[in-house]
Amino acid sequence: MRRRWNDPAGAAERLRAIEIDRPELMRVQAQEITGMSAAVFGREVIENPMWIARNTEKTLPGVTYFKTADLARHFERMRDKRECAKLLYHYFYFSDEAFLEEYGKPKDVVFGPGTSMAVSVSGDGDEG
Template sequence: MLQPWNDYEKAIESLENDPREELTRNEATELMGMSTGAFSREVKDNQMFLAKYEPRLTGRASYYSRKDLIEHIKRLQKGEEPALLLYERTALSDDAFKEKYGKTKSQVFRKGSYLTVGGYIPTEE
């Protein structure tokens, strides 16, 4: 199993104290105290992040809103939303899901994306 990351309080505090409005992935990982792999699982390819937020893409980098990152980490910290999102994947029709999230199920649950719960990725073992 992958090493869990769950230092939510440090990440939130660091983000709240940073004056920048947007951060690159490298800036965000350094500030939040996580590896790039953990950032991918917890933010970039996280289905909860994909459902609500999008980075600003440029030709050279992806910029993540500091405000979005704070909100997202707070949502991860609570732990109820991953279960709700997984439930809505099957319970909601495609149209109802798109109406609620503004994105299709295939955009949120794309291949290579993750849904972490408490820093862990639920796996079948």
């Protein structure tokens, strides 16, 4: 069973507080700051189409670095249901060329095999 994690606002806030002093974080550091397990971080960040579409992590032998500001923006986007809906809309209705121009990556990279993504429409519409 998946471990539940639902604190994008807190994660963004904690990342914004340290982004000047620590512009890059190793994956383990990012997990600690955001309060995520390795599996949850993989699902919510690394495998998340919203992350893949907008960001790139720096991978060196044995370590992966993430820009702190990019992570903070990602968690802020996760709270905005419109961002997720917009990405799904672009996937289905943009041509391959238009999608590549918008995101700088092809559809099959952003939405790889087995990708799942859902948009929740409950609530007031401001947060996801």
